[in-house]
Structure formats: C-alpha cells, structure tokens
Amino acid sequence: MSPEQLARLAGELDEVEVVHNTPAFPIPGTRAEKRAERSVALWFVISAISMIAFVVAFIAWPWEYVNVGEPGHALYNLYTPVIGFTFGFSVLSIGIAVIQMVKKLFPDETSVQQRHDGPSTDVDRATFLAQVADAGKGTTIGRRKLIIRSAGLAAAVAGIGTGVVALGGIIRNPWAEGDDAPLWHTGWRPENGETVYLRTDTGILSEIARVRPEDMEPGSMMTVFPYRESERGNEEELLHAQRASDAPVMLIRLRPGTEVTKRPGQENFNYGDFYAWSKVCTHLGCPTSLYQAQDNRILCPCHQSQFLATQDAEPVFGPAARPLPQLPITVNEEGFFVARSDFVEPVGPAFWERPKTT
Ligand code: FES
Numbered sequence: 001m002s003p004e005q006l007a008r009l010a011g012e013l014d015e016v017e018v019v020h021n022t023p024a025f026p027i028p029g030t031r032a033e034k035r036a037e038r039s040v041a042l043w044f045v046i047s048a049i050s051m052i053a054f055v056v057a058f059i060a061w062p063w064e065y066v067n068v069g070e071p072g073h074a075l076y077n078l079y080t081p082v083i084g085f086t087f088g089f090s091v092l093s094i095g096i097a098v099i100q101m102v103k104k105l106f107p108d109e110t111s112v113q114q115r116h117d118g119p120s121t122d123v124d125r126a127t128f129l130a131q132v133a134d135a136g137k138g139t140t141i142g143r144r145k146l147i148i149r150s151a152g153l154a155a156a157v158a159g160i161g162t163g164v165v166a167l168g169g170i171i172r173n174p175w176a177e178g179d180d181a182p183l184w185h186t187g188w189r190p191e192n193g194e195t196v197y198l199r200t201d202t203g204i205l206s207e208i209a210r211v212r213p214e215d216m217e218p219g220s221m222m223t224v225f226p227y228r229e230s231e232r233g234n235e236e237e238l239l240h241a242q243r244a245s246d247a248p249v250m251l252i253r254l255r256p257g258t259e260v261t262k263r264p265g266q267e268n269f270n271y272g273d274f275y276a277w278s279k280v281c282t283h284l285g286c287p288t289s290l291y292q293a294q295d296n297r298i299l300c301p302c303h304q305s306q307f308l309a310t311q312d313a314e315p316v317f318g319p320a321a322r323p324l325p326q327l328p329i330t331v332n333e334e335g336f337f338v339a340r341s342d343f344v345e346p347v348g349p350a351f352w353e354r355p356k357t358t
Contacts, residue, residue, distance in 0.1 A: 007134030010127030
C-alpha cells in the first residue's frame with residue numbers, strides 16, 4: 001500500500017470522517033502563495049536577528065552598576081530591558097511565524113472522529129504514522145524550502161541564544177584576580193593601613209555618624225557601613241561605600257550577661273556585648289533586617305530564615321544553611337567602633353568553593 005492509501009485506511013480504521021478539506025493554494029506557485037510564504041519566512045528571520053541582537057547585548061552591553069548621575073548610568077539602566085526585549089521578541093516572532101504558517105499555508109480541514117478506550121493495535125500504530133506523514137505532506141511544508149531554511153535559521157539561533165543564557169553567567173572567571181577576587185573581600189578590608197570605622201546612615205550622605213558603644217541600648221541593633229576618613233567630603237566614594245551590596249552590617253548589642261557560643265578562631269571578633277554580623281542573608285542575599293531581642297534571633301523577612309545571635313548567628317530555622325559571617329570589631333583610642341579586618345569568609349549566599357566553617 002502506498003503512504004496515501006495507508007493514510008486513508010488510517011482514517012477509516014479510526015472512524016475519522018473528513019467533513020471538508022480545502023488546500024490553502026489549490027494552484028501551487030501563485031504570487032499570493034509566494035507572498036504568504038515570504039511573510040512567514042520574514043518572521044523567522046526577524047526572530048533570528050532578534051536573538052543575535054540578544055546574544056550581542058548579553059555579552060557586550062555595559063552591565064556593571066553605574067551610580068545615578070554618572071556617565072553611563074542610562075546605558076547601564078537599559079541592560080535588563082534590552083536583553084529582555086530582544087530575547088522576548090525573538091520568541092514572540094517564532095510564535096507569530098508558526099501561527100501565520102498554519103493560518104496561511106495549511107489546508108483548511110474539518111474532521112470528526114469517534115473516541116474509543118483501550119490501547120492501539122499494531123495496525124493502528126502503523127497507519128497512524130502513515131497518517132502523520134501524509135498530514136505533513138498536506139501542509140505543503142516539505143516543498144517550501146524558504147520556510148524550512150528560515151525556520152531552521154530561527155531554531156538554530158534560538159538554540160544558541162538559549163545556550164548563551166544558560167552558560168553566559170559562568171563564563172567569567174570570578175577567581176581570575178586570585179586572593180583579590182571581589183568574592184573574597186568587601187568594603188571592610190583595611191587598605192593602606194587606614195582605619196575603617198563603623199558608620200550609621202543618617203539619610204544625609206555627607207553627615208558622618210561614626211558609632212560609639214554608648215550610642216546603643218542593650219538589646220538593640222543598628223545597621224552600619226564602612227567609612228574611612230579619606231572619604232570625607234567625597235560624595236562619590238561615600239556613596240559607593242554605602243551602596244556596595246556586601247557592605248551592610250548589623251551591629252547588635254546583646255543584653256549584659258547573655259551567654260554566647262563563639263565559633264572557634266573567632267573568639268575575639270566581638271567587643272564586649274557588641275557583635276557585628278553581615279546583614280546579607282546566606283540564603284539568597286536579602287537583608288536580615290530584623291533583630292528580636294527577647295530570644296536573640298535575627299530574622300530574614302524574605303523566606304523566614306532565623307539566625308541565633310547567641311550561637312554565632314547559626315541558622316536555626318528556614319532555608320539558610322550557613323551562619324552569617326562575623327565582622328571582627330573593636331573600639332579605638334577615640335572611642336569609635338572600627339573593623340579589625342575584613343570578613344574572614346565570603347559574604348552572602350553560599351557558593352560551592354566556600355569552605356564550611358561549622
Ligand atoms: S534570603 Fe533570607 S531566607 Fe531567603
């Protein structure tokens with residue numbers, strides 16, 4: 001039996017009745033048909049171009065944060081919209097192309113089939129395959145080389161674009177700078193022997209409010225940022241120090257007499273009842289902004305992780321799996337809190353190279 005005969009038999013066996021079938025273009029090769037074909041191909045090509053634009057933007061667009069008012073801020077601001085638009089438009093264009101192809105080129109057919117329960121027989125399966133092949137012929141796609149090529153182009157470029165999305169984030173080597181790699185240090189790292197103070201945010205950038213022990217009541221918490229005297233009067237550097245995502249630290253004053261279990265090797269990181277922990281949650285990086293003095297718990301509002309201040313900020317509830325990194329602090333001869341060093345472990349969500357410290 002020829003494939004056509006098998007397809008017909010399949011229809012009969014499946015009790016499919018073709019009510020009507022009208023080819024989109026009964027006479028092949030007309031100008032109207034060519035026009036329809038070109039409009040479908042055009043959308044596939046637009047999809048490919050859009051995906052190429054996405055790949056270029058993903059790799060080359062300036063994505064690093066630029067402060068408001070600085071040159072390049074507008075371009076930085078456009079990074080996410082540009083990659084979102086180009087990727088989304090590429091996918092949308094493929095959708096439009098497929099819809100147009102079905103509407104303009106596929107035959108207009110109405111069939112009715114009776115439904116039966118149970119598995120298919122061998123004959124059913126053979127005839128089904130023949131039917132699918134025949135339907136493929138009926139769509140006339142097989143002879144439309146322009147559409148096949150443009151669809152192939154769009155699919156190939158979409159595959160490349162998706163690959164870029166999946167792999168792009170891990171191409172850059174975060175350890176290229178060795179011990180100086182940004183993941184290993186924060187704005188708390190003392191540089192050129194300069195003292196790093198703990199400063200609170202008053203809402204006025206130029207107002208430098210360094211913190212003293214007497215500024216805090218027992219059982220209270222304050223958010224602090226790194227500050228160096230060399231930054232005084234330099235709005236740009238002050239802003240940078242305050243805006244850095246790994247800079248915020250919670251300075252907590254425990255109630256007198258609170259017993260604390262300290263991590264081995266970090267016994268002297270605190271100053272009396274004062275403890276400083278990174279405010280960046282080790283789950284997904286939200287600010288752990290809430291301190292509950294009654295039971296000494298630090299709470300992250302994003303997914304409800306809780307860290308116990310009396311147990312070296314160990315997570316005791318929620319999805320966070322690692323303790324908050326502790327900043328070593330002391331008080332200098334002027335009576336201000338200062339950082340004794342940078343954090344001794346990476347801040348923020350865990351990553352696989354991070355040594356487990358507990
Ligand atoms: S980011 Fe803190 S619990 Fe998820």
